[in-house]
Amino acid sequence: MTGETLEQIGEVEVIRRLTRRLGEALNVVVGIGDDAAVVRFEDDSHDLVLTTDAVIEGIHFSAEAPSADVGRKLAGRLLSDLAAMGAEPLWILCNVAAPPRTSFRDLKQLYAGMKRIAARFGADIVGGDLSRAESLHLHGFAAGRIPCQRAVTRAGARPGDAIFVTGALGGSILGKHLRFTPRVTEGLWLRKSGWPSAMIDVSDGLLRDLAHILGSSRCAADIEVRRIPVSPAARKLGDGVPPLDHALRDGEDFELLFTVPPDKVERFIRSWKKKFRLRCTKIGTIRAGPPAINLRKPDGSVVRVSAEGYDHFCSQGGKTP
Amino acid sequence: MTGETLEQIGEVEVIRRLTRRLGEALNVVVGIGDDAAVVRFEDDSHDLVLTTDAVIEGIHFSAEAPSADVGRKLAGRLLSDLAAMGAEPLWILCNVAAPPRTSFRDLKQLYAGMKRIAARFGADIVGGDLSRAESLHLHGFAAGRIPCQRAVTRAGARPGDAIFVTGALGGSILGKHLRFTPRVTEGLWLRKSGWPSAMIDVSDGLLRDLAHILGSSRCAADIEVRRIPVSPAARKLGDGVPPLDHALRDGEDFELLFTVPPDKVERFIRSWKKKFRLRCTKIGTIRAGPPAINLRKPDGSVVRVSAEGYDHFCSQGGKTP
Numbered sequence: 004m005t006g007e008t009l010e011q012i013g014e015v016e017v018i019r020r021l022t023r024r025l026g027e028a029l030n031v032v033v034g035i036g037d038d039a040a041v042v043r044f045e046d047d048s049h050d051l052v053l054t055t056d057a058v059i060e061g062i063h064f065s066a067e068a069p070s071a072d073v074g075r076k077l078a079g080r081l082l083s084d085l086a087a088m089g090a091e092p093l094w095i096l097c098n099v100a101a102p103p104r105t106s107f108r109d110l111k112q113l114y115a116g117m118k119r120i121a122a123r124f125g126a127d128i129v130g131g132d133l134s135r136a137e138s139l140h141l142h143g144f145a146a147g148r149i150p151c152q153r154a155v156t157r158a159g160a161r162p163g164d165a166i167f168v169t170g171a172l173g174g175s176i177l178g179k180h181l182r183f184t185p186r187v188t189e190g191l192w193l194r195k196s197g198w199p200s201a202m203i204d205v206s207d208g209l210l211r212d213l214a215h216i217l218g219s220s221r222c223a224a225d226i227e228v229r230r231i232p233v234s235p236a237a238r239k240l241g242d243g244v245p246p247l248d249h250a251l252r253d254g255e256d257f258e259l260l261f262t263v264p265p266d267k268v269e270r271f272i273r274s275w276k277k278k279f280r281l282r283c284t285k286i287g288t289i290r291a292g293p294p295a296i297n298l299r300k301p302d303g304s305v306v307r308v309s310a311e312g313y314d315h316f317c318s319q320g321g322k323t324p
Numbered sequence: 325m326t327g328e329t330l331e332q333i334g335e336v337e338v339i340r341r342l343t344r345r346l347g348e349a350l351n352v353v354v355g356i357g358d359d360a361a362v363v364r365f366e367d368d369s370h371d372l373v374l375t376t377d378a379v380i381e382g383i384h385f386s387a388e389a390p391s392a393d394v395g396r397k398l399a400g401r402l403l404s405d406l407a408a409m410g411a412e413p414l415w416i417l418c419n420v421a422a423p424p425r426t427s428f429r430d431l432k433q434l435y436a437g438m439k440r441i442a443a444r445f446g447a448d449i450v451g452g453d454l455s456r457a458e459s460l461h462l463h464g465f466a467a468g469r470i471p472c473q474r475a476v477t478r479a480g481a482r483p484g485d486a487i488f489v490t491g492a493l494g495g496s497i498l499g500k501h502l503r504f505t506p507r508v509t510e511g512l513w514l515r516k517s518g519w520p521s522a523m524i525d526v527s528d529g530l531l532r533d534l535a536h537i538l539g540s541s542r543c544a545a546d547i548e549v550r551r552i553p554v555s556p557a558a559r560k561l562g563d564g565v566p567p568l569d570h571a572l573r574d575g576e577d578f579e580l581l582f583t584v585p586p587d588k589v590e591r592f593i594r595s596w597k598k599k600f601r602l603r604c605t606k607i608g609t610i611r612a613g614p615p616a617i618n619l620r621k622p623d624g625s626v627v628r629v630s631a632e633g634y635d636h637f638c639s640q641g642g643k644t645p
Contacts, residue, residue: 009431010424017428018454021435025449030414040450042415044469045368055417055453055465062456093351094363096376098463103331107338110330114342128346129361132376132463133339135383142419142453142463144376148365 033156036219038087038203039147041154049148054084060139064181070109071116072181073141078117080206081145082124082185083257087204089155089194090147092126092187097143100136113141124187155194155261160201160220162291164262167271169283172209172256173237173249180255189259192278198271202261208252210296210308212260217294220262225297225305226287251298251308262289354477357540359408359524360468362475370469375405381460385502391430392437393502394462399438401527402466403445403506404578408525410476410515411468413447413508418464421457434462445508476515476582481522481541483612485583488592490604493530493577494558494570501576511580513599519592523582529573531617531629533581538615541583546618546626547608572619572629583610 009017022035032050033041039054058077060066078095085092097117101110118128126145169186186204193199201220203212209231217224228247234256237249263271268285275283290297298306330338343356353371354362360375379398381387399416406413418438422431439449447466490507507525514520522541524533530552538545549568555577558570584592589606596604611618619627 006427006429008425008427009422012428014454017431020428021432025435025439031448031450035451040415040417042450042467044365044372044414045370047366047368049366051365051372051467053415053417053451053465053467055419055451055463057419057421057453057455057463059421059455059457061458093365094361094374096361096374096465098376098378100378100380100461100463101330104329106327106329107333107341108327110338111342114346118346127352129352129363130356130374130376132378133335134378134380136380136459136461137382138458140421140457140461140463142376142378142421142461144374144417144465146363146372146374146467 033154037156038084039090041088041149048150050151050154052085052088052090052147052149052154053144054081055142055144056080056084058141068181070112074113074116075120076181077141077143078120078126079183079185079257081143082120082126082187083204083206085145085147086185086187086190087202087259088149089153089190089202090149091191092121092124092145092147094129094146095121095126095143096129097131097141099131100134100140102137102139103135105139120185124185149194153194155199155202157201157203157216157219160216160222160262160289161264162222162289163265164200164289165265165268165285166213166224166226166260166262166287166289167283167285168205168209168232168258168260169281170256170258171232171234171282172205172258173234173246173253174240175236175253175255177236177239179236183257185257186259189279189281193259193261196274198263198267199261200264202259205256205258205260206254208254209260210251213296214294216260216262217296221294223290223292223295223297224287225290225299227299229301230284230286232282232284354475358477359405360411362409362470369471371472371475373406373409373411373468373470373475374465375402376463376465377401377405379462389502391433395434395437396441397502398462398464399441399447400504400506400578402464403441403447403508404525404527406466406468407506407508407511408523408580409470410474410511410523411470412512413442413445413466413468415450415467416442416447416464417450418452418462420452421455421461423458423460424456426460441506445506470515474515476520476523478522478524478537478540481537481543481583481610482585483543483610484586485521485610486586486589486606487534487545487547487581487583487608487610488604488606489526489530489553489579489581490602491577491579492553492555492603493526493579494555494567494574495561496557496574496576498557498560500557504576504578506578507580510600510602514580514582517595519584519588520582521585523580526577526579526581527575529575530581531572534617535615537581537583538617542615544611544613544616544618545608546611546620548620550622551605551607553603553605
């Protein structure tokens with residue numbers, strides 16, 4: 004072990020440095036750096052969308068979490084990645100690394116939880132691998148499909164676009180992080196209807212995921228603080244942190260964050276209300292300029308915020324918890 | 325944790341019980357229980373082949389293993405799975421779970437090792453996930469393609485077929501388990517030439533992988549002990565276990581084990597020798613009967629052996645190491 008460590012460099016920069024020259028082949032439509040990779044398989048009317056995710060004991064769930072919820076979370080995360088591209092889920096593979104003393108009943112419930120949420124959104128579990136480890140690690144892979152060139156990436160936001168988010172945000176640690184509903188139906192409808200110019204799922208926290216869109220689209224954002232949909236869970240936490248901060252920074256809400264061109268906004272809002280009961284809130288506007296987020300407070304003052312959220316390698320102080 | 329544990333049940337039975345009702349959708353050509361899943365994507369001339377594998381510190385490599393070799397092993401295992409179906413590699417995704425104190429240089433070398441072996445066989449790394457863990461876990465996912473209905477499964481062996489294995493077996497722990505060459509070129513050529521009736525890669529040990537073929541094909545095998553290609557590494561181990569036993573039972577040689585119908589055997593042997601310098605040995609014959617392996621010793625006596633090999637959850641005595 005020599006040189007800089009992962010915690011010193013930080014997750015985003017580690018990934019950027021590692022993946023600089025990957026995914027450059029001709030059949031790769033959208034490479035590394037979006038919610039999923041989009042690849043071309045033969046001369047089809049559809050592209051193939053590939054994504055991976057991990058759910059690790061002690062990081063993504065505690066040892067006390069019900070096994071069915073752990074399985075549900077893994078499949079849910081994969082489905083949420085596909086939803087964020089507007090893709091239709093097809094197949095899931097799941098690697099389980101488990102301590103030998105794991106009870107079979109727990110593993111069975113884990114698979115049942117995974118299978119249930121997958122089946123609900125039309126995905127079939129077709130393979131995987133089982134191996135031994137010190138603690139429980141789940142690594143999942145999903146494939147979906149999307150009509151050629153129709154994937155909704157993070158890179159399409161333009162100045163003037165309205166910024167929307169589904170559901171309510173913050174406090175997912177109280178339960179939603181395990182039992183969220185991936186927004187597959189909404190993601191598919193959004194893509195088919197052609198509303199969003201860019202889209203991502205809120206896995207790392209609103210500010211950080213918005214920053215991903217801004218970085219890929221090379222633009223800035225104004226956010227109206229009073230429009231942020233703060234979840235009851237964020238208000239319930241009572242940990243001294245303002246609920247709004249939870250809504251801005253907590254991860255694992257798995258809602259959809261997307262932008263809609265200005266000329267479509269009114270029609271989009273009407274269509275959404277006709278189609279879904281799920282809340283969908285306009286929280287701000289895309290602006291020209293280098294990637295940055297301006298938070299407009301109710302008193303009219305503006306705070307420029309950094310996009311920091313949860314980093315897998317650095318805690319807030321730059322040290323490992 | 326209640327009821328039976330994974331180590332009490334054993335890996336093969338755990339997988340059998342977990343996957344009973346998975347992969348039954350109409351677009352699944354070959355479901356769970358082969359080297360890879362084969363699925364139908366649109367009305368193509370090719371099927372899509374999907375596989376996963378894991379490489380875990382302390383299980384699949386020691387902390388002292390060079391990082392480039394660890395990355396090479398993950399991609400190599402995936403490529404070997406595709407080779408065993410006769411598939412052409414296309415895309416790889418890799419999840420890394422690593423301790424925060426991992427050096428970036430190590431992770432970079434790991435990616436370089438993975439990328440090098442992938443590129444050698446035409447595969448592109450298009451995605452993955454990075455998260456924090458107590459020890460280093462790599463989980464990989466690969467997709468390949470194969471002309472429709474041409475995948476070489478474990479289920480096609482018939483009585484009278486000759487049994488072949490590439491390379492030499494045993495003692496991979498001395499280095500080959502990290503630096504093997506996946507037999508992608510050979511697997512593709514075998515499938516294109518139409519020689520094999522069934523095929524698998526030797527990851528769990530010759531006897532155990534042969535048992536997988538016999539179980540799927542519902543037949544037995546006679547093996548000529550003197551024909552087993554024992555590797556120099558197996559002879560070098562000097563651990564008191566006969567080299568032949570290492571060749572029969574050691575895992576992670578990642579050679580191809582396959583069967584060829586009797587009327588094709590002579591032509592196959594000539595073609596192989598013209599095409600490859602790699603050793604390919606006829607080690608026995610498929611027989612009618614329930615799955616069982618008969619080892620014929622040089623003195624003419626026959627021993628019926630069980631197909632036990634490495635079980636990820638049970639050591640030889642049924643306890644965890």
